[in-house]
Amino acid sequence: MEQKLPQSLYYTITALVLWQCVLESYINFLIHKWKLEDHLVEVGPAKTRRQTRLIDASIRKKWIELPIIVSGRHFKLNAEPFNYFEELIDLRNDLIHFNVEKLTFKKDIPPDITTIGEIKVWTGTGKYLAGTVFEKMVGFALAGELIVKNMIRELHRLLGSKPPTFLDGSEAVLKVRIKKS
Numbered sequence: 001m002e003q004k005l006p007q008s009l010y011y012t013i014t015a016l017v018l019w020q021c022v023l024e025s026y027i028n029f030l031i032h033k034w035k036l037e038d039h040l041v042e043v044g045p046a047k048t049r050r051q052t053r054l055i056d057a058s059i060r061k062k063w064i065e066l067p068i069i070v071s072g073r074h075f076k077l078n079a080e081p082f083n084y085f086e087e088l089i090d091l092r093n094d095l096i097h098f099n100v101e102k103l104t105f106k107k108d109i110p111p112d113i114t115t116i117g118e119i120k121v122w123t124g125t126g127k128y129l130a131g132t133v134f135e136k137m138v139g140f141a142l143a144g145e146l147i148v149k150n151m152i153r154e155l156h157r158l159l160g161s162k163p164p165t166f167l168d169g170s171e172a173v174l175k176v177r178i179k180k181s
Contacts, residue, residue, distance in 0.1 A: 008126060008178055009134060012141040013095055015176040019144030020059070020092040023085065023151060027062045030155075031055055034070055041065050059089060063151070067158035075158065081150035088140050088147055094133070105132045141178060 031037055037055040044050050054065060063085065068074050075082045094102045107128050113119055122128055129135050140147070149167050156163040165171060 008180070009129070009138070011176075011178045012134075012138045015141035015144055015178065016088065016092050016095065016137055018176060019141070019148055020089060022148050023063070023088075024059045026148075026152060027059065027066060027155075028055065030066060031062065034066070036066070036069060039065075039069060060086065063155070067155060071159050073158040075154065081147060081154050084140075084143070084147045085151050088144065091133070091137055091140055095137075102133055107132070138178075141176070144176065 031054055037053060039054040040051040041054050041057055041061060042049050043052050043057055043061060054062060054069070057065065063082075064075060064077070093099070109119060110122070113122055129138075152167060153163050
C-alpha cells in the first residue's frame, strides 16, 4: 500500500478483472438462454451442503454445472483449459477480496543497488515484482484472451453447439492491450 506500483500493473489488474467478467457474463448469458436461472444446484462442503439457484452460484459452479445440465457432459476439472480458468478466477478473487496474505511479499534489494535513487528506479520499473504473485498476474492478464477463448470453445464442444463467431476474431467483444513502458 505504501509503494506506488508500475503503471503496467494497474493495467494488468484491470485486465484480470475484465477477463473474469467476460467469462461470467458469457456463462450467465447461456444460463438465461437455456432458461436455467432457477435450476437448483448443490453448493458448499458436504457437512453444510445446500441448494442454490444456478444463476446465484459461483462462477466456477456455473461453468461446471451448465454443460452437465444441458448435455450430461463435463469439463475435465484437473486439465486445461479449466485449470487456467481456475487460476485466473483465484487471482481475480485475491485482488477483489484483497487477500493480504497472497498479495504481500518481501524482497531483498539486489546488492548492486546502494542508493535511494537506485531503489526508486528499481521499484519504478517493476523489476522488484519478479517471482511474486504480481508477475503471475501479468502472465494471466496477457493470456486472458486465450483462456477465455479456450473455455468458451470447450464449453460449446461439451454442449455440442457451435461456438460464437467472435472467437474467430470476426467481431471484437473486448480488447485489452498492455503497453510496455
